[in-house]
Structures are given as C-alpha cells and as structure tokens.
Amino acid sequence: MTQRPAVSGAALDVAAANARVMQLKALADPLSLQVLSVAATRGAVQRDALNEALEASTSDLAAAIAGLSAAGLLESRLDELSPTPDALVRFGRILTADSRTAPPADPVARGALPPAIERVAADLGYRFSSTFAAETVHRYVGESYDLLRSRASISTHLPSLTARFAAERLGALATARGLVLAGTPEVLFVCVQNAGRSQIAAATLRHLAGTRVHVRTAGSAPASRVHSDIVDLLDEVGIPMAAEFPKPLTDEVVLAADVVVTMGCGDACPVLPGRRYLDWALDDPVGKDREQQRAIRDAIRSKVEGLLDELGVTPR
Amino acid sequence: MGARAIDPADHAGRRPLDRGSAESIAQTLRALADPTRLQLLSLIASAPDGQVTIGVLADALGLRQPTVTHHIRILVADGVVQREPVGRQVWISLSPDRRDDILDLLR
Numbered sequence: 175m176t177q178r179p180a181v182s183g184a185a186l187d188v189a190a191a192n193a194r195v196m197q198l199k200a201l202a203d204p205l206s207l208q209v210l211s212v213a214a215t216r217g218a219v220q221r222d223a224l225n226e227a228l229e230a231s232t233s234d235l236a237a238a239i240a241g242l243s244a245a246g247l248l249e250s251r252l253d254e255l256s257p258t259p260d261a262l263v264r265f266g267r268i269l270t271a272d273s274r275t276a277p278p279a280d281p282v283a284r285g286a287l288p289p290a291i292e293r294v295a296a297d298l299g300y301r302f303s304s305t306f307a308a309e310t311v312h313r314y315v316g317e318s319y320d321l322l323r324s325r326a327s328i329s330t331h332l333p334s335l336t337a338r339f340a341a342e343r344l345g346a347l348a349t350a351r352g353l354v355l356a357g358t359p360e361v362l363f364v365c366v367q368n369a370g371r372s373q374i375a376a377a378t379l380r381h382l383a384g385t386r387v388h389v390r391t392a393g394s395a396p397a398s399r400v401h402s403d404i405v406d407l408l409d410e411v412g413i414p415m416a417a418e419f420p421k422p423l424t425d426e427v428v429l430a431a432d433v434v435v436t437m438g439c440g441d442a443c444p445v446l447p448g449r450r451y452l453d454w455a456l457d458d459p460v461g462k463d464r465e466q467q468r469a470i471r472d473a474i475r476s477k478v479e480g481l482l483d484e485l486g487v488t489p490r
Numbered sequence: 491m492g493a494r495a496i497d498p499a500d501h502a503g504r505r506p507l508d509r510g511s512a513e514s515i516a517q518t519l520r521a522l523a524d525p526t527r528l529q530l531l532s533l534i535a536s537a538p539d540g541q542v543t544i545g546v547l548a549d550a551l552g553l554r555q556p557t558v559t560h561h562i563r564i565l566v567a568d569g570v571v572q573r574e575p576v577g578r579q580v581w582i583s584l585s586p587d588r589r590d591d592i593l594d595l596l597r
Contacts, residue, residue: 214506271511
C-alpha cells in the first residue's frame with residue numbers, strides 16, 4: 175500500500191472562498207466582463223465612453239456597473255470607472271484579449287524599485303514596523319508592484335494602486351494575527367471646498383496610519399468633485415486617494431470627531447465642546463502651478479506626521 | 491455579428507475582450523463560482539507535485555469522495571483541471587494552460 179501524498183498548503187478558508195465566489199458571480203456575465211475589460215485596458219473610463227464601446231442598453235450597463243462595484247471589482251472616482259487592485263491582480267490576465275501571448279513583465283530586481291514605489295515601501299514599512307520587518311514589507315510591496323504592473327494599463331496610477339494593494343494585504347495579515355487596535359481616534363479635516371487640502375490631508379493620514387485612525391473630510395462650501403490634479407499629485411508620491419466626493423460640513427461629522435483640523439474655512443466650522451481644534455494655515459493647491467502644489471502637499475504631510483505624533487499613534 | 495474589436499489597442503497593446511471571448515470566459519467563471527470548488531483548486535494548486543488524488547482532497551476538506559468527484563467532474567468539463575488515471579488511482583492536476591489564471595484567482 176503506497177503512502178498517500180500529503181497536501182502541503184492549507185485550503186482557502188471558507189470566508190476567503192465565499193468572498194471570491196461573490197466576485198466570480200459578479201463577473202460571470204459577458205457584459206460585466208466586457209465592462210471591466212474596457213476599464214482595465216484603458217485604466218479608467220467614463221460611463222459615456224463605455225456606452226459607446228459596448229452597445230448595451232443603459233439599464234443593463236448600470237446593472238453591470240453596480241454588480242461589479244458591489245463585489246469590489248470596479249470603483250468610480252472623478253466621474254470615471256476604474257478596476258480595483260483586486261480586480262487587476264485576480265482577473266487582469268483574463269480581461270485582455272491578447273493576454274495569453276503577452277510576455278510577462280520582468281520581475282523587478284531586488285532593491286531596484288522605481289523611486290515612487292521605494293517610497294511606498296518606506297511608508298508602509300513605517301506603518302507596519304511593529305508587525306513586520308522592513309524587508310518583509312519591501313518584498314511585499316515589490317511583489318505587489320510586479321503583479322499590478324504586468325496587468326494594469328499604462329494610464330493607471332500604479333504607485334497608489336500598489337500602495338493600496340500592499341496595505342490591504344498586510345493589514346489583513348496583521349488582523350489575522352490578532353494585532354488590531356481598539357479605541358481608534360477620529361480625525362476630521364475641513365477646508366472650504368473639500369476638494370484639495372482636506373483630501374490631501376485625509377489621504378496622507380490614511381496612508382500613514384492605516385486603520386489606527388478614522389479619517390473623515392468635509393467642506394464648508396463643497397465643490398462638485400475632487401480636483402483631478404489632486405489625484406495625480408498624490409500618486410506622484412504613491413499615496414492612494416480614497417473614492418471620495420466633497421461633502422458638506424454638518425454638525426454630525428463634527429460631533430463624531432475627536433480632532434477637527436480646519437484649513438482655511440475659518441468661522442464656518444461649528445465649535446462643539448470636548449473636541450480638539452487645530453487650524454493649519456495652508457494655501458489652496460487648486461489653480462496653483464505644479465511646483466507650488468507639491469510644496470503644499472509636502473507641507474500637509476509634515477503636519478500630518480506631527481499630528482500622528484501628538485495622537486500618540488505609534489507604528490504597530 | 492460575431493466577435494469584433496471594439497476598441498483600438500492601448501499603449502501597451504492590450505485590447506478589451508470581444509463579446510465572443512467574454513461569453514466563453516463567463517461560462518468558466520460560473521463553473522468556478524462555488525466555495526468548495528475554489529477550495530479544491532487551492533488544494534490542487536498547492537500540492538507538492540501539482541497533483542493530488544480524490545481521496546486526499548476529500549480528507550483535507552472533510553467531504554465524502556462522491557461529493558469531491560462531482561465537483562471535479564465540473565472542473566474537468568470546463569477544462570480547468572485534468573484527471574489522469576494511474577493504476578487504481580486518479581490523479582488530479584490543474585490544466586497547464588489555465589494554471590496562471592487559476593493562481594491569480596486564488597491570490
């Protein structure tokens with residue numbers, strides 16, 4: 175009687191399997207596949223362009239978009255739809271008509287990541303420093319970058335996508351090891367339009383603190399959408415922008431916050447007892463040239479790092 | 491109308507799926523959209539020699555062999571895995587040309 179061969183790796187656990195089933199079901203429809211495929215090959219696509227490309231009825235298209243969004247495969251930002259990191263890594267290869275013949279991207283040599291990706295590795299190394307060795311995080315970020323680079327369209331914001339994908343995976347790993355923090359402080363960033371400064375500050379804080387701080391934003395006179403420059407500006411330094419829309423400043427959001435940071439909205443912010451108020455003097459990046467915008471972005475970052483210090487949020 | 495290119499290639503030479511390819515891929519995804527089948531695929535993918543028997547799969551997931559056989563039959567029909575009888579054993583492995591796509595899905 176021969177010895178039965180053992181199975182080495184553990185099976186996908188039931189929760190992970192169910193999450194993938196949900197994604198598969200959302201995608202197991204020709205129109206949904208085509209929607210995600212167009213978004214993946216172009217990097218991002220407007221709804222109107224999707225209508226033109228796919229000759230589907232508006233309601234079918236809306237249903238496909240809703241299904242893909244609910245399954246975490248498609249997200250909308252600045253009126254455009256783009257694939258999530260999950261969608262690119264898990265389904266990127268099957269979403270292009272010629273993927274089977276396309277040569278795989280060469281893996282990045284050790285220690286030879288592009289500067290923006292090195293920066294992502296350093297930032298996440300800081301964020302996860304008490305859970306994972308810097309080398310582990312660096313390798314993880316490098317692998318995430320390789321996975322996404324070989325599957326993403328050229329017009330994709332690769333550094334920020336890499337940061338999100340690596341942070342989600344590292345975070346899940348840390349949670350699985352039981353390293354989650356209770357008593358999370360809530361920080362609210364307020365500027366006039368909620369389209370520039372507050373969005374940069376929020377994205378930076380989320381990037382550096384992960385789940386250890388809850389971040390919200392609002393504007394005293396919210397714009398209709400986040401300025402597209404802001405997304406590019408953050409992507410340059412590998413900071414992902416959450417899918418956010420400018421939101422009005424209401425008493426409720428102030429009520430929920432432990433710390434309220436205002437950036438030029440002055441008297442418009444309601445003052446409630448028991449909250450900590452900070453006012454950061456910063457110019458509005460919207461309408462400035464790129465060099466001035468970078469200076470504002472970097473100034474926001476150093477203020478956010480100072481805030482993290484004050485909150486006593488130390489790396490895990 | 492048949493398959494047609496719906497969009498010029500992007501800078502990287504990637505083209506979106508046409509309707510025909512989308513229909514055939516959708517069919518495969520439907521076959522995969524089952525938690526037990528995904529668990530089976532993850533076990534097959536991580537087996538030391540890339541192949542494993544029905545008995546081992548059943549033991550690993552605490553399932554009866556006929557149940558595993560049923561799921562494997564669906565995966566074989568879709569061409570995702572292949573079965574190879576050797577003596578009294580049947581060895582199951584991922585189809586080589588589908589291996590990369592399946593590994594992506596399990597990431």
